[in-house]
Amino acid sequence: MLNNITAIVRQEMERIDSVEILMPALQQAELWEESGRWGAYGPELMRLQDRHGRQFALGPTHEELVTSIVRNELKSYKQLPMTLFQIQSKFRDEKRPRFGLLRGREFIMKDAYSFHADEASLDQTYQDMYQAYSRIFERVGINARPVVADSGAIGGSHTHEFMALSAIGEDTIVYSKESDYAANIEKAEVVYEPNHKHTTVQPLEKIETPNVKTAQELADFLGRPVDEIVKTMIFKVDGEYIMVLVRGHHEINDIKLKSYFGTDNIELATQDEIVNLVGANPGSLGPVIDKEIKIYADNFVPRFK
DSSP states (O other): OHHHHHHHHHHHHHHTTOEEOOOOSEEEHHHHHHHTHHHHSGGGSEEEEOTTOOEEEEOSOOHHHHHHHHHHHOOOGGGOSEEEEEEEEEEOOOOOOSSSSTTOSEEEEEEEEEEOSSHHHHHHHHHHHHHHHHHHHHHHTOOEEEEEOOOOTTOOSOOEEEEEOOTTOSSOEEEOSSSSOEEETTTOOOOOOTTOOOSOOOOOOOOOOTTOOSHHHHHHHHTSOGGGSEEEEEEEETTEEEEEEEETTOOOOHHHHHHHHTOSOEEEOOHHHHHHHHSSOGGGOOSOOSSOOEEEEOTTSTTOO
8 A cells, every 4th residue: 555655655746847856864963053943943853972972863754964965966056956855764753643643753755856047947846746736646545635834934925735634633724615725723814803892991090910921820810701801922033032923712823923923942030030021920911011122013912092
């Protein structure tokens, strides 16, 4: 079965003029340090040392290595566009999903990398690859729905994932019955209604909130519905502190946050950092402060009246 699947994948890749290669699974740390991902990739990157103490990684993906190969071998823009692919074992120390065999520490993946002289060429190859994957899933008999997805810190302007629909799947998607729009929950945007108002304007008042740690606890303390509470959280983005506001019953999507700022280097500020920064505990945070800090609000927050 595996041979049959890989044969179909190879046929469809060759159909769009992709060239098959095979790169080493063991990669030098220097390539990852050059791209900045040696530290940013996190615990999913499986690292090891040789007998001389040199650092290596078992490849979870091959952007660094294939880019190094092409920049050394490419002589002219006339050699572009160029699409290279491989079918090879990958290694990622990821959390396993609730069900199934996906995301094991070692798995077989087909990965492809394309190089272009201009955006128009890139867009054409993207569409060619999209159609190739559509044919692959049709030929192997998998009911897969293409959905708009988050591209991550190194991704481009648009990304699609092909989701195999299952009642016990590990991801959640949203889709429209009135159009062909579909997206995973990490990328989907909520419909924004700017004229909707939830409550009336009240005078500003300072209130002590002892031992309050969550938006729900604050709502209970004030005797108000949690959806009338503004949840305030402080993050550190590339070393700079920022404040993020959402409605009390909403959660901050860290993947969307990373995509918005274009970095994976985002972490929630600790209690000590928050106290030193604004002079208040996390449960007493709010957007009205006398400190110089950038504030970012979800679209639904400014609607409060």
